[in-house]
Amino acid sequence: MRAAFQSLLMPVLMVDPHRENAPVAFANRALLDLTGYSQEELSGRSWHLLHMPGSGVDALTAIDAATQAGEALETGFVGRRKDGAAFECTLALSPVRDEAGRLRWATLVLTGIGSVPDPHRDVTAASWDLEEQVERRTKALQAALNRRTALLHEVEHRIKNTLQMTASLVLLKARRLRDPEARKVLQETAERVSALSAAHRLLSASGDAGRFNLQEFTAELAGELVTALPKGQVDLDLDIQPLGVPAPKATALALLLNELIGNAVKHAFPNGRRGRLTIEIGRAENGLKIAVEDDGVGLDHAPATEGSFGKTLITMLVQQLKGQLTWRDQKPGTRAEIAMPVDAQEMKFE
Ligand SMILES: Nc1ncnc2c1ncn2[C@@H]1O[C@H](COP(=O)(O)OP(=O)(O)O)[C@@H](O)[C@H]1O
Ligand SMILES: [Mg+2]
CATH class of the missing domain: 3.30.450.20 (PAS domain)
Incomplete structure (x- = not known):
């Protein structure tokens, strides 16, 4: 044929x-x-x-x-x-x-x-030439964009590795300390650095290196923290919309979620108390709403730890994100709610 x-x-x-x-x-x-x-x-x-x-x-x-x-x-x-x-x-x-x-x-x-x-033959030929040039230029730009994305992924990957190494070093040191207070401080520091490392790992793997996949990060982190508790003690309830946030907000959000979820897991359910941890993330009027709620003993009932830094950090991070934080006594339990501005266009996630 x-x-x-x-x-x-x-x-x-x-x-x-x-x-x-x-x-x-x-x-x-x-x-x-x-x-x-x-x-x-x-x-x-x-x-x-x-x-x-x-x-x-x-x-x-x-x-x-x-x-x-x-x-x-x-x-x-x-x-x-x-x-x-x-x-x-x-x-x-x-x-x-x-x-x-x-x-x-x-x-x-x-x-x-x-x-x-x-009569326009010359003009036609010229415009054809021009079209070809535009096509070539577009291809070159696309190639440059691809190289930039690959580079960004590589950089994120290296940051992740460095943070992971840092967390391991701190943890190694913590294990050698006799003073329980000092050990706790170092352990918490390692946990915070690990959370940052996880954020950069997701950024390095994301198709769009400029977007932070909040859903994936939160599900992973909460899953890990809850699994550390005895099986069946705390039920995890995730209601998280598939949202992306601009990469520059990733570290602050990762730390913030680590503190809030970490606190609920560490303090809300003492002595094997059973309960439920609920995390909601979704669009709010002008941006993003994050809520971490537990039905545990409540803020007032937990024994206050001296020199605790977590809540200060939470306040600082919410400020940095230009958000608003409210604590609610749920009787029983605690609900922390954060509303923060994010451009709707920037939250789209493919
Ligand atoms: N979800 C919670 N449920 C009960 N108590 C909590 C909760 N979150 C925080 N707390 C109480 O607030 C205290 C301060 O928390 P934080 O500043 O994060 O310090 P740390 O976690 O190091 O103790 C905790 O020690 C605990 O008593
Ligand atoms: Mg804490």
């Missing part, structure tokens, strides 16, 4: 009717001779590049519609060669179906070819 098409004296194109702008699947020798393109230059590109811009737009629209619908059509057509020269012809479109009647290809046969005197 290919050889038969190849040897036809009239120019023939086969295009894919199922793909956008009907890319060329095959062009025979006569068509290449007529247009000045090579098979490689045409293959995979929309056959529209053979249409002379600004001429017979209705014809093009009708051909497109018929191509997609799998209908036959014959119409006048003004084409453009690679060098920008115009030609006139009759274009006959016919659908090619397989044995089951499914539309597979569309063939375009050009007959009655005549040249069109083109």
Whole structure:
């Protein structure tokens, strides 16, 4: 079949009717001779590049519609060669179906070819040149963007490794300390650095390195913290919308969630008390709402620890995020609610 098409004296194109702008699947020798393109230059590109811009737009629209619908059509057509020269012809479109009647290809046969005197030939050629330049430039920019994204991922990956190493070092030191207070401080520091490391790991793995996947981070962190408790003691209830936040907010949010969830796990359920930990994250009026709630002993009932830093850190982080924090005594339990501004456009997550 290919050889038969190849040897036809009239120019023939086969295009894919199922793909956008009907890319060329095959062009025979006569068509290449007529247009000045090579098979490689045409293959995979929309056959529209053979249409002379600004001429017979209705014809093009009708051909497109018929191509997609799998209908036959014959119409006048003004084409453009690679060098920008115009030609006139009759274009006959016919659908090619397989044995089951499914539309597979569309063939375009050009007959009655005549040249069109083109007063704008130079301009057309120049604009064609320009189009080619734009296409090349776009490709170069896309390549640069891809390199930048890869670099960003690499940097995030290294930050993650460094933080992980730091956490391990601190933890190693903590294990060698006799003073329980000092050991607790170092352990907590290691936990905080680990939370930061986890945030950077997600950033390094995210398709969009500029977006922090809050849902994945929170689910992972809460899962880990709750698993450290005896099995079945605390039920975890996550109600988290799939939201992304701008990467620069990732570290503050990671630390904040680590403190809030960590506190609930550490303080709300003493002496094997059973209960439920609920985390809600979703859109609020002007941004993001985060709530961490437990039905444990409540803030007032837990024995106060001396020199505790967690709540101060929470307040500082909420300030840094320009958010608002409210503590609520749930009787039983505690609910911390944070509302913070994030641009709605920036929260979209694919
Ligand atoms: N969810 C909670 N339920 C009960 N008590 C809590 C809760 N969160 C915090 N607390 C109490 O507040 C105290 C201060 O917390 P924090 O500043 O994070 O310090 P730390 O966690 O190091 O004790 C805790 O020691 C605890 O008594
Ligand atoms: Mg704490």
